[in-house]
Amino acid sequence: MIPPHRDLVDGEWADAPPGAGPVLEDPATGAELGPSPVTGEERLERALAAADSAAGDWADVPASERADLLDGVAAALEPVVAEITALEAAATGVPIRQAAPLGVIVTGAFRLAAEQLRGGGLDAAFTREDGRAVEVRRLPWGPALCLVPWNAPAPMAAHKVANALAAGCPAILKPSEYAPYGSQRFAEAVAGALAERGVPDGVFQFVHGDGSTGARLTGDPRIRAVSFTGGAAGGGSVAAACAAGIKPVQLELGGNNPLVVMPDAGIGRAARAAVDLLTTLNGQWCRALGRLIVPAEAQDALLEAIGERLAALRAGPPLDPETDLGPLVHSRHRAHVADRRDALGGRILATTKVPDQGNYLAPALVTGVDPAAAMEEIFGPVATVHPYRTLTEAVALANGTAYGLEAYVTGTDEDAALAVARRIRAGEVKVNGSSVLSLHLFAPRPAWGASGLGEEGTAETLHFFTNPRVVGVEDGFALHSRDRLHSRETPHSRETP
Numbered sequence: 028m029i030p031p032h033r034d035l036v037d038g039e040w041a042d043a044p045p046g047a048g049p050v051l052e053d054p055a056t057g058a059e060l061g062p063s064p065v066t067g068e069e070r071l072e073r074a075l076a077a078a079d080s081a082a083g084d085w086a087d088v089p090a091s092e093r094a095d096l097l098d099g100v101a102a103a104l105e106p107v108v109a110e111i112t113a114l115e116a117a118a119t120g121v122p123i124r125q126a127a128p129l130g131v132i133v134t135g136a137f138r139l140a141a142e143q144l145r146g147g148g149l150d151a152a153f154t155r156e157d158g159r160a161v162e163v164r165r166l167p168w169g170p171a172l173c174l175v176p177w178n179a180p181a182p183m184a185a186h187k188v189a190n191a192l193a194a195g196c197p198a199i200l201k202p203s204e205y206a207p208y209g210s211q212r213f214a215e216a217v218a219g220a221l222a223e224r225g226v227p228d229g230v231f232q233f234v235h236g237d238g239s240t241g242a243r244l245t246g247d248p249r250i251r252a253v254s255f256t257g258g259a260a261g262g263g264s265v266a267a268a269c270a271a272g273i274k275p276v277q278l279e280l281g282g283n284n285p286l287v288v289m290p291d292a293g294i295g296r297a298a299r300a301a302v303d304l305l306t307t308l309n310g311q312w313c314r315a316l317g318r319l320i321v322p323a324e325a326q327d328a329l330l331e332a333i334g335e336r337l338a339a340l341r342a343g344p345p346l347d348p349e350t351d352l353g354p355l356v357h358s359r360h361r362a363h364v365a366d367r368r369d370a371l372g373g374r375i376l377a378t379t380k381v382p383d384q385g386n387y388l389a390p391a392l393v394t395g396v397d398p399a400a401a402m403e404e405i406f407g408p409v410a411t412v413h414p415y416r417t418l419t420e421a422v423a424l425a426n427g428t429a430y431g432l433e434a435y436v437t438g439t440d441e442d443a444a445l446a447v448a449r450r451i452r453a454g455e456v457k458v459n460g461s462s463v464l465s466l467h468l469f470a471p472r473p474a475w476g477a478s479g480l481g482e483e484g485t486a487e488t489l490h491f492f493t494n495p496r497v498v499g500v501e502d503g504f505a506l507h508s509r510d511r512l513h514s515r516e517t518p519h520s521r522e523t524p
Contacts (some may be wrong), residue, residue: 029390030114030211030212032207032211033211034064034066034204034232035051035232035233035234036066036073036074036232037073037074037076037077037228038077038222038228041070043064043066043234043235044064044065045062045065046065046237047237048062049062049063049204049357049359050062050063051063051205051357052357052358054117054118054119054353054355054356054357054385055117055118055345055353055384055385056355056385057085057358057385057386063204063205063209063235063237064235064236064500065235065240066234066235066236066240067392069103071234071240071244073235074199074229074232074248075170075199075244075247077197077229078197078228078229078230078232078249078250079170079197079229079249080082080229081197081227081228081229082167082169082170084227085167085192085195085196085198085226085227086166086167086169086195088195090145090149090150091144091145093141093144093192093195094140094144094182095141096220096224097138097141097189097192097193097338098137098141099223099224100189100192100220100221101134101137101141101216102220103219103220103223104133104137104185104216104217107212107213107216108133108134109127109128109394111130111181111209112129112209114208114209114212115180115206115208115209116353117208117345118136118177118209119177119179119180119205119206119308119311119356120309120311120356120386121179121345121354121485122309122345122347122350122353123345123347123350124348124350125308126179126345128463129182129463130181130182133181133213134181134185136185136186136189136190137185137189139168139189139221139485140190143485144193148489149164149165149194149434149489149493150162150163150165156353157242159502160499161497162498163263163495163497164496164498165194165490165493165494165495166195166494166496167194167195167196167492168194168196168251168252168274168493168494169196169197169249169251170249170251171191171194171196171198171199171244171252171492172199172244172249172252172254173188173191173243173254173326174253174255175201175256176203176256177202177206178313179204179308180206180208180214181210183214184202184210184214185213186488187200187256187488188231190488190489190492191252191254191492192231193492194232194248194489194492194493195492197229197231197232198230198231199232199244199250200214200232201233201234201241201244201523203257203432204236205357206356210231210233214231214233217231218233222362226239228285232292234414240256241265242264246265246272246524248272250272250274251274251275251339252274252466252486252491253269253274253276253277254276254491254492255276255277255450256278256279256313257281258280258281258406262280265278266480269457275480275481276480277479277491278474278479278480279472279478279483280313280474280477280478280479280480281313281406281430281432281478282303282314282317282404282430282433283402283404283428283430284314284316284318284430284432284434285317285318285319285320285424285425285435285451286304286316286318286319286320286437287421287422287424287437287451288301288320288321288322288325288437288438289322289414289436289437289438289439289440289444290322290325290520291439291440291444293439294328294329294332294461297321297329297332297437298329298332298333298336298393299461300435300460300461301316301319301333302310302333302336302340303461304410305337306340306351306352306408306436307463308463309353309354309355309407310364310390310407311355311360311407312463313433315406315408315410316435317405317410317411318398318410318412318424318428319410319411320413320415320421320424321413321415322416323415323448326394326414330376330392330394330501333392334376334378335378337376337377337378337379337390338380339380340352340390342382342387343391352390352408353387354377354385355386355388356383356386357369357386358386360386360407361386361388363407364408367373367407368405368407371400371401372395372400372410373393373394373395373411374394375391375392375393376389376391376393377389377392388408389408391408391409392411393409393411394411394412396411396413398413398424398427401413402427402428402429404430421447422447425451426450426452429476429477430455430476430477431452431453431474431475431476431477431478432453432475432478433454433457434457435456435457435458435460436451436457436459437459438459444458444459445458452475452476453475453478454474454475468485469484469485469486471484471486471487472484472487
């Protein structure tokens with residue numbers, strides 16, 4: 028059952044009225060579910076004022092106490108994670124079998140943030156040559172805005188909100204207008220846990236709306252930091268607004284990610300990697316496959332193996348645990364992805380049987396496409412295929428777009444594959460892997476070029492919401508300065524001849 032749309036402002040939940048954004052749909056059937064919600068201007072202003080008012084008191088809460096509060100939030104989220112996951116699978120079309128493992132992030136983000144606070148993640152100390160101490164304390168910027176996309180809203184919301192709160196920043200969360208349900212249930216659990224522990228109402232708030240709501244909040248001077256995950260156009264607007272306000276911004280904007288198949292790669296293993304990367308989260312994933320880069324002599328055999336794997340996928344309702352491939356989030360997005368696929372002009376390999384009803388789209392590889400025509404992210408289960416003759420050519424193809432988020436290399440000789448991986452310009456390059464998880468829990472998740480700005484990660488996002496202050500005793504003066512008061516020849520001590 029779809030819950031009614033509500034927002035949370037200054038401790039008060041209220042119905043969120045219909046907005047001018049898209050009409051929401053059931054991706055599996057295409058049935059309309061009603062207009063997307065929006066938080067009105069009066070409540071947005073109230074939310075900003077409440078966050079601003081709470082900033083000082085929340086920043087003064089000791090890190091150890093904030094850590095205990097975050098653990099309390101994690102405990103409150105634990106019993107509702109399955110509900111959140113089901114809401115998000117139904118809203119986005121992502122098969123429940125893929126969405127469920129991401130639920131660990133919803134609670135884990137708060138526990139990790141608490142662990143960092145207890146481990147002194149916001150403090151550091153240095154010792155000067157004279158033995159005096161220099162302290163470094165990372166202090167919160169102030170009210171923070173967390174903007175999350177529709178493909179995995181609650182896990183991304185948890186990562187951003189947990190770290191903003193850990194840093195001492197009041198957080199305002201706005202999900203995408205296309206998938207508000209799971210984030211709302213997440214917000215209800217977070218807000219309830221904080222209220223039970225006496226946290227001021229303005230410390231965490233939840234609002235609805237489209238890009239205009241995000242722009243309204245981003246541009247307000249009371250918002251002092253913005254963390255955004257989404258498309259390049261929205262990210263550019265957020266970056267411009269933050270630049271105008273001289274405020275820090277964290278951007279993850281997607282990628283057109285390459286998979287380089289090494290000459291010694293087994294066909295079966297390479298085909299599995301390609302299909303996994305093409306279809307995970309229905310291809311609606313910033314780290315999905317965008318370009319398959321394959322030895323020319325192996326192209327036909329690899330495409331045949333990929334076609335067999337795609338044909339074996341079971342497409343169906345996202346809440347069916349047997350479903351391998353679900354529908355795309357909305358008919359608008361399905362039309363966009365299909366149009367982009369057809370505009371490439373190559374030969375389409377698509378062997379998965381999908382239902383006629385709903386927003387389903389068969390995953391596709393497109394061959395015979397000029398690399399210059401395959402520069403942009405499609406954000407769906409569509410990738411182009413590019414043959415190469417030498418590894419130098421393969422690396423050039425991999426580096427041939429403005430993006431640099433994720434890349435993949437598969438091959439039998441790991442050392443040779445790693446050597447190629449080190450030549451690819453991307454924030455993370457995985458060898459012989461295709462999971463949605465990072466290579467290491469505490470490794471950064473950087474973005475290069477058009478893929479974003481700044482680093483995400485377990486420690487990096489916590490640090491993003493803070494700015495360091497350095498304090499210490501120097502007990503010295505600049506070398507070029509001369510203290511004339513202690514000189515034997517000051518103007519006042521000289522005798523007139």
